[in-house]
Amino acid sequence: MTELVLDRIQFAFTIMYHYLFPQLTMGLALLIVALKTVALRSKDERYDQAARFWSRIFAVNFLIGVVTGIPMEFQFGTNWSQFARATGGVIGQPLAMEGAFSFFLESAFLGLFLFGEKRLSPLAHWASAFMVLVGSWISGFFIIVTNAWMQHPVAYRVLPNGLYEVTSFWGLLTNPWGLIQYAHNMSGAVVTGAFVMCAVGSFYVLEGRFADYGKVFLRVGVIAGLLSCCAQIFPTGDLHGKYMARHQPAALAAMEGLFDTERGAAIVLLGQPNQEQHTIDNPLAVNDVLSFLVYGTTKAEVTGLDKVPRDQWPEPLPLLFYSYHIMAGLGTYFAALMVAAGFLLWRGRLFTNRWVLWPLMLSFPLPYIANTAGWMTAEIGRQPWMVYGLVRTSEGYSKYVSSGNSLFTLLGFMGLYSVLSVLFILLVYRIVQRGPEAIVTGSSSAPITVA
């Protein structure tokens, strides 16, 4: 394998593994604030205890998110040094801002939130949870701004020495691509948080242990899940697709498996792209729908890959096609499940309906897969560019780092992250197993978990 391929695999592996954790951090932060808000207004002690229970899982999850996040910032320099040198003047900015505004905020308030409850008034403790939410969501924003500039570069100029520089700070932060992507991404994080909360809730209700808490989790989880799953499809997903069709037509064509430009293009629900024949094998397609989704009329012309020079096709194309279809398929399933669960909750029959509780309990891994597949769609769709239309991926990697070095560190990350997975599962399992009633407020034997 060449250095370039190994650099891509290492970045893909470390970022995909990393993002398993922040998506729950950001989603759960919102749900914990929701629990604390209900507790504050209703004075219902169960909601406070539920918030304490989730804050324990939050702490473990946050820790793994933080430690796997540190290598991300540094890998631009280690493995992508030519890219870092050319674009540091643009994307170094939001990355440094994440450190200055978000990490300090989180590290200060998370400690207060986890261990300061006895000392703080209920309102101040609510505020500390809220600041943790703000910190993690600002953090996400700066990362999306960074990625959005790579997807859709705006507000830049090229300096005489060939490096890129920002021309408008606000232009960079309000990149339209970034705003749409941020909405889609954050709602995706809430989907993960909601499904995880519903899964633990269903587990307690079905098992008949801590069923009171299970019902609290289900109520909050299903409402958040219903709202976020719908927002994921419309308006955020819809907007994202339309914006992509206009600015990255090659990516959209590859995602949809559209080899030939067509009027009234069909949408392929299932199939396998055949790159040699430029067709879809075993297609299950619906006529005209793609044109309608992208342009709002069934007769519109959608650009296919035939209009894109061969050296600008996203690679690997089939993986892009599958990523997108897995994301979209799972998103549809989430919305259907949450609509059913929401309806039963409204009718007061959710807690006894095993036909919905079982899927809710078992589905929690799927949002992780959908979020990962969504990011793979965005990142493979951008290929072969590192910065769309400006810097090719093959021009971005570190020339002087040999492929042997990259493979060594890739294996190192794989080994280390395997250990992290085992620790994470063990610790979260213990928390869920012991249940919400085992947690005592700010007891001095509590772990010093200030991530």
Add this chain to the structure above:
Amino acid sequence: MGFIWFWLVAIMIVAYVVLDGFDLGVGILQPLLAQTELDRQVMLRSIGPVWDGNEVWLIAGGGTLYFAFPLLYASAFSGFYLALMIVLWLLILRALAIELRMQVELNVWRTFFDGLFFLSSLLLAVFFGAALANVIRGVPLGEDGYFFLPLWTDWRTGSHPGILDWYTLIGSLLAMAALSLHGALYLAVKTEGTLQQQSRAAVRRLWMAVLLLTFAGVPATIMARHDTLANYYSSPVLFAIPVAVLLTLAGIIHYWRQQDDHKSFACSCMYLGLMLIGAAVALYPRLLPSSEDSALDITISKALSGPYTLRVGLVWWAFGMCLAVIYFVVVYRMFRGKITATRGEYGD
């Protein structure tokens, strides 16, 4: 603009070393000073609510370096590839050790994470010391501003050095000793009873080591790089910095004799800060010197980002740092006072 950003990055590095330095030191000292399970818990709790905020200075400093001097970031991080990756792994392991130790009530579990805490803290001090010494000594930069350094070498300096040679080893030893001393003084401030006595006892021996290595470091640096003192000779007023370093070293031991731990710790903070500033003064206006030809040095003007980036950066950087300082004052105020067996992190 280059001058400002050079010193802003330097200040962030100083903040990182002074703050994270003491919790690294606590990690190195843990097996030496902690006699009982309770001691180990107290030592961990003495850094519990602050260590992660301290580490944020490294991340924020790295980000600032990235956008202010992209060439330096790209060149140094890819050139020190393997060493930097090992540092990242150590940071991950150390965070796990600190945060997960108390999660499970098993002796084996806790002993394992104690060992990990010690080893990762020790090796991080070694790598940070070596990194600084590498920057001072210089690296074999190519025409395009890149280089690649092997981790191991024949231990000689020269035009084609490696990351670890006799000179950078002195840097590692000095970092280990100085951060351990810093950690011991911090523990003397934050603890009481036997643990405080033990920490105070360790200060004397560590201080001797730091003194020796500081004195060894100056001639070694001049041997490794003959032009080290050029900036000092051209403006002799700068010699105040090494004089001040000696004063802070004297201050550490003076206040230690009077058992005034707070002032002794403050002197240690100043010692670390002044040592780094002294090195930065010697480097200026270079960011990463070449070990072969000074025309290839990465200088401020070569590596600096565009003017608009830096102007805007100054605005939000100042704002962000004000917020960071406020958080730090709040967190350290809530966390003030001695750690005891029964007292929680926030005084409850």
